[in-house]
Amino acid sequence: MRQKKIPAVFMRGGTSNAVVFHAKDLPRDRALWDEIFLAAIGSPDPYGRQLDGMGGGVSSLSKVCIVGPSSRPDADIDYTFAQVQVKEAKVDYGANCGNMSSAMGPFAVDEGLVKAAGKEALVRVHNTNTKKLIWSRFPLDDGQAAVDGDLAIPGVSGTGAPVKLEFREPGGATTGKLLPTGNVVDVLDVPGVGRIRVSMVDAANACVFVRAADLGIKGTELPEDIDADAALLKKLAAIRVSASVAMGITKTPEEAAKRASVPFVGFVSGPQDAKTLTGETLGEAGMDLTARVMSNGQPHRALPLTCTLCMAIAARLEGSVVHEATRATGSPDGEVRIAMPSGVLTVAASVRKLEGNWHAEQGAFYRTQRRMFEGTVLVRASRAPALRAAGR
Numbered sequence: 001m002r003q004k005k006i007p008a009v010f011m012r013g014g015t016s017n018a019v020v021f022h023a024k025d026l027p028r029d030r031a032l033w034d035e036i037f038l039a040a041i042g043s044p045d046p047y048g049r050q051l052d053g054m055g056g057g058v059s060s061l062s063k064v065c066i067v068g069p070s071s072r073p074d075a076d077i078d079y080t081f082a083q084v085q086v087k088e089a090k091v092d093y094g095a096n097c098g099n100m101s102s103a104m105g106p107f108a109v110d111e112g113l114v115k116a117a118g119k120e121a122l123v124r125v126h127n128t129n130t131k132k133l134i135w136s137r138f139p140l141d142d143g144q145a146a147v148d149g150d151l152a153i154p155g156v157s158g159t160g161a162p163v164k165l166e167f168r169e170p171g172g173a174t175t176g177k178l179l180p181t182g183n184v185v186d187v188l189d190v191p192g193v194g195r196i197r198v199s200m201v202d203a204a205n206a207c208v209f210v211r212a213a214d215l216g217i218k219g220t221e222l223p224e225d226i227d228a229d230a231a232l233l234k235k236l237a238a239i240r241v242s243a244s245v246a247m248g249i250t251k252t253p254e255e256a257a258k259r260a261s262v263p264f265v266g267f268v269s270g271p272q273d274a275k276t277l278t279g280e281t282l283g284e285a286g287m288d289l290t291a292r293v294m295s296n297g298q299p300h301r302a303l304p305l306t307c308t309l310c311m312a313i314a315a316r317l318e319g320s321v322v323h324e325a326t327r328a329t330g331s332p333d334g335e336v337r338i339a340m341p342s343g344v345l346t347v348a349a350s351v352r353k354l355e356g357n358w359h360a361e362q363g364a365f366y367r368t369q370r371r372m373f374e375g376t377v378l379v380r381a382s383r384a385p386a387l388r389a390a391g392r
Contacts, residue, residue, distance in 0.1 A: 003378040004387040006036070010373040011107065014099030015155040015302045015342070016060045019377060020107055023068030023078070032386035033082070034091040037064045039383035041084040048086055054377065055084065059296040060304075062086050065100050067107055075126035075133060076114045079104045083261055083296060092261040092296075095205045096129045096173070098305025102163040102367035105136030106145030110371060116140055130173035130204070135166040138369075147370050154276075154343025155302040160368030167204050167309055171360035174206035174262050178313075178360050180247035184320040190242045191253075193235050199320040200247050203313040203360045204306035206263040208243035209322050212292075219269025219290050222277060222341050223299040226292065236294055240265040264307045266293035268325045277301060277341050287339040288327040289315060302342040309347055309363040312336045316351035317358055 009020045019040055026033060038044070041062055042053015055062040064082040071078050081100060083092045105123030108114040114123050118140065125134040139146040139161050149161030171178030178201065185199050199209045212219030215235060226232060243263050244256035268291045271284040293300045293307045303311075314322035315336050326336065335348045350361040381387060 002381055004381050004384065005376040005378060006040070006387075008040075008375070008377040009107065009371055010054065011100075011103045011369065011371050012156075013097075013101065013103030013369045014153065014305055014367040016063055016097060016099035017056060018063035018065045018097075018100045018103070019054050020065045020067060020103070022111070023066050026066065027386050029386075035384045035386055036379060037082055037084055037091050038089055039379045040064070040377050043084050044087055044089045046087055050086060055086065057086060058301070059083065059086070059298050060099070060300065060302075063097060063100055064091075065104065067104060067111075067113065069113070070126055071128075072126055075124045077104065077108045077123065078126050078128050080128045085260070085296065092259070093129055094174070094259060095261040096127045096132070096306055098165070098204060098309065099367065101125065101127065101134050101305070102136065102165055103369040105163065106138060106369050106371070109140070109145050117143060121145070132170060132173050132204070133168040135168060136163060137166070138163040145369070149368065151366060151368055153366070153368055154340070154345060156368065160370060162366045163369055164366055165305075165364060167363045169361070170203040170309060170313070170363055172202055173204050174249060175202045175247055178202055178358055180206070184317045184323075184358070186246065188239065188242045188246060190238050192238050196239065197321060198239065198243060199314055199317070199322055200243050200263070201310050201314045201317070201320070202247070204309040204363065205304070206247060206249060207293075207307050207310045207314075208239060208247075208263045208265050209311065209314060209320070210239060210265070210267050211321050211325065212267040212269040212290075215267055217267070218272075219267060219292065220272060220274035221292065222275065223301050226299040236265050236267075237297065240294070260296045264293055264295060264304060266291055266307060266311065268311070268322050270325050271327050271339070274339060276343055280343075282339050282344060286337065287344055288329060288337045289322070289325055290339045292340065300341075303338065303340045303345055305365065305367070308338060308345050308365065309349065311338060312347040312349035312363060313351055313360045316349055
């Protein structure tokens, strides 16, 4: 049976890669999208390499983005994010990807979905997964999104043109509340782990944070160290499941175990010298916080950007486990420098207390992006009946 062609663009956004589709080129019935995305990315792959698709074998390289006209007046485009599982036949739409968000504004301009002129573009992006707005600002080069620039970001070789992402009112992206339990800190009774102190925060994406020391580790472990520690992986998975139920994301542990995207689970510790994936040593003076995050059951080689934003907001919430681990910056709106396996990420977060309740106003950071391939993705027709039915 012949393969089917779908127009697509392959892009890097921050430290992630994704296949980007126009919504108009996909079936109107979204229930038919999964089979197309799985076939295009190359999942499920029991070998974990996705050699028969566009994926790269890890969560940050196993992604799909869908862009179309905005469904709301205060945005320019709608953007839907799909996380494709590597070894399972599963596509998750329960969270946003902050890294790929940085590529959506440039994609919209280069594709003619948004008209832009002058030196800089502003594209207001509506993420349909979280129902949140992201303002994307980036330089233009002859009417197209600029690629060349001087910004270097941890985890990506070379430099590129800066994309400033401003997450507007990011609180409650998953649950509707910045603090789903109403508390900056809770004690979870986790099966197989015991009672453990955590902070459950929902900004840009829902996350649960725990102190590295409470897991019996230092906090500077690299991804391969985490992956090799079966007991630690089991603890983190159990904490994530318990937090999912406590935050109201799922109703049962069984349901939580199946919904791998949110909440993300991460562990934090204070500033300390640590090695990066390149072997470089980060000095504690150049950071305010040390962090590691699990993404879809895998240790992230950098930090998911939405989790970085959530972590920076948590660092401003007095009494949270993240706040306790963060070096005081002297400014409630100052930038937070977060050390992670690929280097140091800097993020700004504005948090206020209104009528006794914490409120996240905005979070912002810079990324780079690049369009790497444009044309058509070939999908086996045998794996995507939806395309056969549509006559594509």
